[in-house]
Structure formats: C-alpha cells, structure tokens
Amino acid sequence: xxxxxxxxxxxxxxxxxxxxxKKNRIPFELRTVDLREGQHLSDAFAQVxxxxxxxxxxxxxxxxxxxxAILLYLARKYKVPDHWYPQDPQACARxxxxxxxxxxxxxxNCLRALWHKVMLPVFLGELVSPExxxxxLAELDMALxxxxxxxxxxxxxxxxxxxxxxxHHAPVFKGRPKxxxxxxxxxxxxxxxxxxxxxxxxxxxxxxxPADPTLKQKMLPKVLxxxx
Numbered sequence: 001x002x003x004x005x006x007x008x009x010x011x012x013x014x015x016x017x018x019x020x021x022k023k024n025r026i027p028f029e030l031r032t033v034d035l036r037e038g039q040h041l042s043d044a045f046a047q048v049x050x051x052x053x054x055x056x057x058x059x060x061x062x063x064x065x066x067x068x069a070i071l072l073y074l075a076r077k078y079k080v081p082d083h084w085y086p087q088d089p090q091a092c093a094r095x096x097x098x099x100x101x102x103x104x105x106x107x108x109n110c111l112r113a114l115w116h117k118v119m120l121p122v123f124l125g126e127l128v129s130p131e132x133x134x135x136x137l138a139e140l141d142m143a144l145x146x147x148x149x150x151x152x153x154x155x156x157x158x159x160x161x162x163x164x165x166x167x168h169h170a171p172v173f174k175g176r177p178k179x180x181x182x183x184x185x186x187x188x189x190x191x192x193x194x195x196x197x198x199x200x201x202x203x204x205x206x207x208x209x210p211a212d213p214t215l216k217q218k219m220l221p222k223v224l225x226x227x228x
Contacts, residue, residue, distance in 0.1 A: 003028040005070075006048060006056040008035045009201040012110060013067030014055045016163040019198050020071055023190050024080045036123060036208060038215045041222075068099050071160050083157035094154040098161040106165055109140040112227045114205070123208045124216050124223065144172065144179060151185065158189040 005021065005028045007014040021028050033039045033054050040052045049056045049065050057064040057073065064070055075085040086092045116136045120126040153161040166186050173180040187195040211219065 004031050004058040006031040006033050006054055008033050008054050009198055010035055010205060011054055015198045017055045017067055017070050019190050019194060020074060020163055022194055024078060026074055026078050038218060041218055083159060085160055091155060095159050095161050098154055102164055106143045109143045112136045113140045115223060115227050118205055122206060123211055124220055125210055158186060162186050
C-alpha cells in the first residue's frame with residue numbers, strides 16, 4: 001500500500017498537508033474523514049488514530065499524526081525544493097521557531113474564531129455570546145500582527161510556515177493590506193487552482209447543515225474542550 005492521507009479540508013492543518021503534497025507532486029491516496037459527519041469518532045477511524053483527529057499519514061505500516069510532523073516527514077522523504085524547509089541551520093531554525101509558535105498562538109485563535117463565529121451557531125446550534133466572540137476576535141487580531149510585515153513568514157520564499165498559517169476568511173483581511181498581500185503571494189506560490197481547490201470546503205462552512213442531535217451530543221463536549 002502506498003502513501004495514504006486521512007484528511008478533511010474543513011481543517012486548516014489538513015489543507016496545509018494537502019497543498020504541500022499536491023504542489024510537490026507527492027503521490028498519495030486521499031482518505032476523506034468527514035468531521036461534520038462524525039467519521040473521526042467512529043471505531044474504524046480509532047483504529048487509524050486513537051486520538052480521533054485528522055490529519056493522519058499512513059505510509060505502509062508507518063502511521064503518523066500531527067500536521068507539522070507529517071509535513072516534515074514529507075519534506076524529508078521526498079526531497080522537495082529547499083525553500084520549504086531549508087537545510088541552512090539558521091533558515092531552518094526560523095521555520096522551526098514559527099512552527100512551534102503557531103500551535104498556541106495563530107492556530108489556536110483561528111480555530112476558536114471559526115467555531116465561535118460559524119460552526120457552533122450554524123452546525124451545533126449553540127449560541128455564542130457577543131462578549132465571547134469579541135474576546136476571541138481580539139486575541140486573533142493580536143496574533144495576526146506578527147504576519148503583516150514580511151514577503152513570506154520566514155524569508156524571501158514560501159516555506160512550511162506559510163502553509164500552516166494560510167488564512168482564508170475574507171473579513172480577516174479588511175483593513176490589513178499587508179496581510180492581504182501576503183495571502184496573495186502564498187496563493188500565487190502554490191498556484192491559484194490548487195489554492196482554491198483546497199479551500200472550497202471551508203468557504204462553504206457557513207452553509208453547513210445542522211448536526212443531528214445524536215452527533216451533537218457526541219461532538220459538543222469534545223469541541224468545547226478543544227476551543228476552551
């Protein structure tokens with residue numbers, strides 16, 4: 001069995017893995033795990049990843065979770081262009097520095113903003129107070145300040161740092177021309193068609209159908225724990 005990637009492109013880490021593999025022509029079999037259908041909570045998927053999260057990579061008998069680990073594995077195994085994850089120690093350290101920072105800063109705040117603004121009210125039918133939403137968006141705004149003054153996040157060329165940070169939500173760019181320009185550079189670097197393909201699911205998230213009561217009961221505690 002060749003390389004398999006278990007993904008849902010609703011998830012930003014999954015989109016980063018998908019774009020990276022496609023852009024670098026890494027052959028893989030896509031195994032879609034529909035988060036809104038609760039497929040990640042199934043017994044079958046628990047055999048793949050007991051943590052019941054995506055993305056997951058399977059390369060024969062080797063199973064790897066966590067998006068950053070997956071991206072680094074692919075970059076090393078498939079000898080992709082150096083700009084993605086440079087061999088120069090200092091340039092590589094800058095990418096590592098950003099990958100470590102984004103987990104608890106940008107990624108966390110983007111995830112909370114998505115659920116507070118869209119997925120909780122639309123998909124799970126849970127009201128979010130204006131105060132909670134405002135606080136979430138304020139934290140996201142602080143994290144976004146770090147992205148606005150560079151051509152790419154860690155150097156003159158696109159790297160893994162840009163992929164794990166790539167934003168899609170149009171209101172984020174309002175009043176932030178430098179951030180919007182960075183996003184356009186990322187899109188141009190990976191290719192407009194691939195970029196749009198990867199973001200098609202998330203751009204339709206606001207049209208999600210409400211979860212059925214049984215699925216909501218299973219998902220809500222996990223979601224609240226994830227975004228607290």
